[in-house]
Amino acid sequence: MPTELSRREFSWVLGGPQGGGINASAEIYAKALTRGGLHVFANIEFHSNIMGKHSYYRVTAAPIPVRSHVDDIHMLVALDQESLFGDAAERKHYPSHTGHVHQVAPGVLEEALKQVGKGGQSRKYIVMRNTVALGASIGISGYDEELMFEAIRNEFKGRKAEAAEMNVEAVRAAAAYARSHFSVRPERRLAPVPVEQRKNRMLIKGFQAVGIAKLRAGLGLQTYYPISPATDESVYLEAKGPQYQCTVVQCEDEIASINMAIGAAHMGVRAATSTAGPGFALMSEGFGFAAITEAPGPVVFLWQRGGPSTGLPTRTEQADLQFALHPAHGDFPHIVVAPGDIEESFSDSFESFNWADRYQMPVVVLLEKFLASSLFSSEPIDMSKLKIDRGQIYQPADADGDGYRRHAITADGVSPRTLPGMPGGIFSTTSDEHDPEGHITEGVENRIAMMRKRMAKLQTAAREIPATSKFTLHGPRQADLTLVAWGATKGAILDAMSELEADGRSVNFLQIRLMRPFPSDAVAAILRGAPLTVLIENNYSAQLGALISEQTGVVLDHHVLKYDGRPFSRNEIVEGVRAALSEQRKEVMVSHA
Amino acid sequence: MPETAAAAAPKKFSLQQYKTEVHVDWCPGCGDFGILSSIQQALFQLQIPPYKIAMISGIGCSGKTAHYVDTYGLHTLHGRALPVATGAKLANNQLTVVAVGGDGDGYGIGAGYFLNSGRRNLDMTYIVFNNGVYGLTKGQASPTLAKGLKTKSMPEASIQEGINPIAVALGAGYTWIGRGYALDVKSLVSLIVQAINHKGTSFLDVFQTCPVYNDLRTKEWYAGEDIGRTRIRRLEADPTWNPVVSDPLSIDEIVEKKTRALHASYETGDNLAVGVFYSIELPTYDDQLATKMPALKEHPLVDLPLYQRDVQPLFDELA
Numbered sequence: 001m002p003t004e005l006s007r008r009e010f011s012w013v014l015g016g017p018q019g020g021g022i023n024a025s026a027e028i029y030a031k032a033l034t035r036g037g038l039h040v041f042a043n044i045e046f047h048s049n050i051m052g053k054h055s056y057y058r059v060t061a062a063p064i065p066v067r068s069h070v071d072d073i074h075m076l077v078a079l080d081q082e083s084l085f086g087d088a089a090e091r092k093h094y095p096s097h098t099g100h101v102h103q104v105a106p107g108v109l110e111e112a113l114k115q116v117g118k119g120g121q122s123r124k125y126i127v128m129r130n131t132v133a134l135g136a137s138i139g140i141s142g143y144d145e146e147l148m149f150e151a152i153r154n155e156f157k158g159r160k161a162e163a164a165e166m167n168v169e170a171v172r173a174a175a176a177y178a179r180s181h182f183s184v185r186p187e188r189r190l191a192p193v194p195v196e197q198r199k200n201r202m203l204i205k206g207f208q209a210v211g212i213a214k215l216r217a218g219l220g221l222q223t224y225y226p227i228s229p230a231t232d233e234s235v236y237l238e239a240k241g242p243q244y245q246c247t248v249v250q251c252e253d254e255i256a257s258i259n260m261a262i263g264a265a266h267m268g269v270r271a272a273t274s275t276a277g278p279g280f281a282l283m284s285e286g287f288g289f290a291a292i293t294e295a296p297g298p299v300v301f302l303w304q305r306g307g308p309s310t311g312l313p314t315r316t317e318q319a320d321l322q323f324a325l326h327p328a329h330g331d332f333p334h335i336v337v338a339p340g341d342i343e344e345s346f347s348d349s350f351e352s353f354n355w356a357d358r359y360q361m362p363v364v365v366l367l368e369k370f371l372a373s374s375l376f377s378s379e380p381i382d383m384s385k386l387k388i389d390r391g392q393i394y395q396p397a398d399a400d401g402d403g404y405r406r407h408a409i410t411a412d413g414v415s416p417r418t419l420p421g422m423p424g425g426i427f428s429t430t431s432d433e434h435d436p437e438g439h440i441t442e443g444v445e446n447r448i449a450m451m452r453k454r455m456a457k458l459q460t461a462a463r464e465i466p467a468t469s470k471f472t473l474h475g476p477r478q479a480d481l482t483l484v485a486w487g488a489t490k491g492a493i494l495d496a497m498s499e500l501e502a503d504g505r506s507v508n509f510l511q512i513r514l515m516r517p518f519p520s521d522a523v524a525a526i527l528r529g530a531p532l533t534v535l536i537e538n539n540y541s542a543q544l545g546a547l548i549s550e551q552t553g554v555v556l557d558h559h560v561l562k563y564d565g566r567p568f569s570r571n572e573i574v575e576g577v578r579a580a581l582s583e584q585r586k587e588v589m590v591s592h593a
Numbered sequence: 594m595p596e597t598a599a600a601a602a603p604k605k606f607s608l609q610q611y612k613t614e615v616h617v618d619w620c621p622g623c624g625d626f627g628i629l630s631s632i633q634q635a636l637f638q639l640q641i642p643p644y645k646i647a648m649i650s651g652i653g654c655s656g657k658t659a660h661y662v663d664t665y666g667l668h669t670l671h672g673r674a675l676p677v678a679t680g681a682k683l684a685n686n687q688l689t690v691v692a693v694g695g696d697g698d699g700y701g702i703g704a705g706y707f708l709n710s711g712r713r714n715l716d717m718t719y720i721v722f723n724n725g726v727y728g729l730t731k732g733q734a735s736p737t738l739a740k741g742l743k744t745k746s747m748p749e750a751s752i753q754e755g756i757n758p759i760a761v762a763l764g765a766g767y768t769w770i771g772r773g774y775a776l777d778v779k780s781l782v783s784l785i786v787q788a789i790n791h792k793g794t795s796f797l798d799v800f801q802t803c804p805v806y807n808d809l810r811t812k813e814w815y816a817g818e819d820i821g822r823t824r825i826r827r828l829e830a831d832p833t834w835n836p837v838v839s840d841p842l843s844i845d846e847i848v849e850k851k852t853r854a855l856h857a858s859y860e861t862g863d864n865l866a867v868g869v870f871y872s873i874e875l876p877t878y879d880d881q882l883a884t885k886m887p888a889l890k891e892h893p894l895v896d897l898p899l900y901q902r903d904v905q906p907l908f909d910e911l912a
Contacts, residue, residue: 201912202908212907216902219899220895221894240907242885244902245889247894252706253705255673256705263677263679263684266667266680266681267685268895269685286673383904420644420647420681420685421644421895424644426665427666428659428660428665430659431668
């Protein structure tokens with residue numbers, strides 16, 4: 001049964017060779033839609049390749065909120081063969097190739113170039129065929145050309161203003177061509193919302209939300225080693241850092257990255273490193289070092305991609321949850337948080353630095369490639385509730401400060417720290433087990449006291465971190481069907497809920513964010529009261545399901561899993577849940593590609 | 594500051610203030626005692642306030658040094674002292690940062706950081722305790738043990754070449770390169786003072802005896818009791834020796850000075866060169882950051898008002 005969203009959304013795909021500028025074009029298209037007051041969600045699929053292989057950008061727009069993509073394509077722009085006839089890597093064919101196919105004549109670009117005095121140069125400006133495609137798209141769908149012009153002029157400013165006018169002419173010519181030559185119009189039309197109802201939304205990607213949150217939180221040092229899909233965030237900070245006095249260091253490897261960040265954290269600077277699974281594997285040793293020395297950080301931003309090993313470098317997955325929970329040898333405290341959308345990425349990234357300072361332990365922010373590179377139309381982020389908390393700083397009674405003990409035993413496990421350079425604050429610490437003064441000891445009593453002290457901080461964190469940061473129960477408190485998930489599947493699940501409700505069951509959705517310390521009691525209470533549960537994860541082994549069982553003893557009824565390296569479409573959620581329930585299957589794998 | 598002037602100046606901090614009361618658990622006769630004492634004396638001579646110093650050490654016998662010098666001390670991981678030291682210096686460019694570690698720590702497991710720290714040229718000092726063996730794990734060959742040697746703790750002679758850390762440092766781009774001998778404390782203090790005073794990353798390799806596991810490179814061997822003269826050759830004893838590049842823009846002079854240093858580093862057998870091999874003043878990583886972020890000239894990163902920054906312009910770019 002169609003829902004309001006499925007009736008009103010418009011799904012547009014631009015497919016073409018990598019390196020051919022389809023990203024820029026699709027983002028201009030998305031901007032034109034956003035400026036028309038539409039909600040936009042866009043995501044991209046590409047190979048680990050610089051130039052030539054097939055990639056595509058999918059833009060979904062609607063006059064009501066949309067946070068996911070669907071299998072149906074209402075309009076496809078094909079700049080290569082694979083877009084029309086399917087790509088070996090995509091396994092299945094695009095559903096649209098049975099529809100009407102129109103072709104834009106090569107002369108359209110030449111015509112547009114003549115308008116700006118560049119006639120005869122269409123070979124030189126061949127990249128503008130993308131813009132011709134945008135023009136044809138809005139021409140045939142009846143969208144407002146002026147909004148596209150605005151988006152183009154916004155993209156090509158200053159020195160690039162000349163390029164703006166060339167592209168504007170290309171859109172104009174192609175739109176006119178489409179209107180006069182394309183015989184069949186799509187069933188769906190795309191219209192801006194009335195001017196008085198338009199909101200000025202930004203278009204933001206996950207890596208930008210995280211980068212901005214880190215600057216807001218006071219990040220002083222970001223370290224990284226280039227790795228997909230984490231690099232975008234660090235390069236963004238490299239570009240924006242100097243104006244905010246934020247130092248970004250490209251390191252020789254991830255071992256150096258985490259250890260530099262630890263060194264800076266111990267000196268009192270908020271420090272972070274960003275990586276993906278293969279890099280996180282190298283950080284294991286440093287992670288334990290940060291934990292045993294009670295460093296106030298670093299915060300490690302782990303952007304998941306398809307694993308194991310090199311795996312699927314440019315594709316998405318949620319298979320590092322258990323890895324993030326067990327990042328190093330030995331028993332130690334750390335925090336793991338997994339935001340599910342732009343706003344949560346912002347607030348969790350911000351709060352992570354507070355937690356690192358307050359509890360003096362490393363923190364993992366667990367993210368996904370899907371979130372990193374997807375584009376969301378977003379209202380301004382409310383930062384008013386996000387306050388800085390640097391934890392307890394020791395104030396020395398005198399400059400000699402002989403009484404200071406960096407790892408003093410306390411009831412809540414937290415020992416006030418000093419900022420090196422401070423008279424009276426001198427401390428020692430070590431990766432060996434140590435006494436309260438931070439010197440090596442292998443004594444039995446001390447070992448027990450130190451283990452308890454460090455682990456007590458986890459209880460303190462569990463007590464102090466508000467429930468709103470730990471999990472969210474979307475929908476009614478009690479429902480016939482409870483969906484359980486984490487991370488960036490959130491958007492597709494929220495959008496799928498109304499479709500599932502149409503099957504006659506009430507539906508709610510338990511989204512878990514704080515993975516360690518795990519909100520065991522609250523989650524257990526919700527799940528024990530749920531008559532029917534379906535777990536949805538973008539991995540093979542239902543890693544959150546295992547964590548829930550470990551922490552609560554609850555075994556979820558069904559699993560809908562996807563491990564093809566692609567994000568869930570809304571259809572996959574709906575069909576996966578339906579299949580699990582109607583066929584009474586414990587586990588359903590979905591892959592519409 | 595010239596060493597003699599420093600020695601004559603009135604002292605605010607006593608030598609004792611650079612020493613902790615932690616029991617030093619090295620073996621009797623260990624060369625590490627000479628290096629520890631030299632570090633403490635050098636810091637005392639320089640009169641750097643102890644709370645303005647961060648000692649960052651790796652893992653192994655040498656790693657314990659950080660516990661014995663009464664400054665801020667991070668005893669880190671095997672091979673990772675340099676990245677931790679780099680992070681510490683970036684966080685607070687007003688600290689004197691001294692990284693220490695062993696030869697296995699620096700040239701084996703930490704080789705990548707030894708190389709890349711030379712490229713960066715942060716204003717800090719790296720001292721390597723070089724004894725040819727892994728002491729704390731009972732005497733396996735380290736990366737500097739020469740091919741064919743077999744210490745008493747090894748079942749068989751090494752069939753790998755030993756590396757030449759001075760040559761590697763020259764290639765990596767260290768801007769001050771020296772070598773000392775642990776049992777010649779007076780010269781070692783002077784070298785450490787020069788290394789810390791150098792603006793940029795200074796690298797000091799120190800020949801160190803391990804009386805328990807390395808029965809080949811003993812103090813008697815260094816003293817040349819078998820050949821009737823010391824094996825230690827002081828570079829400065831050669832009146833023509835001048836390791837300082839006077840014109841950092843002259844590639845010819847750089848190549849000439851590096852070539853001479855390289856030759857000296859390959860003297861083996863009965864002549865082991867110690868002293869300053871190479872020195873050049875080049876822009877440091879700190880300087881270059883301060884060019885991009887001028888506030889760092891006046892204040893360390895840790896003191897800058899970085900919190901609740903105005904990020905609205907970044908959102909506006911996305912609107």
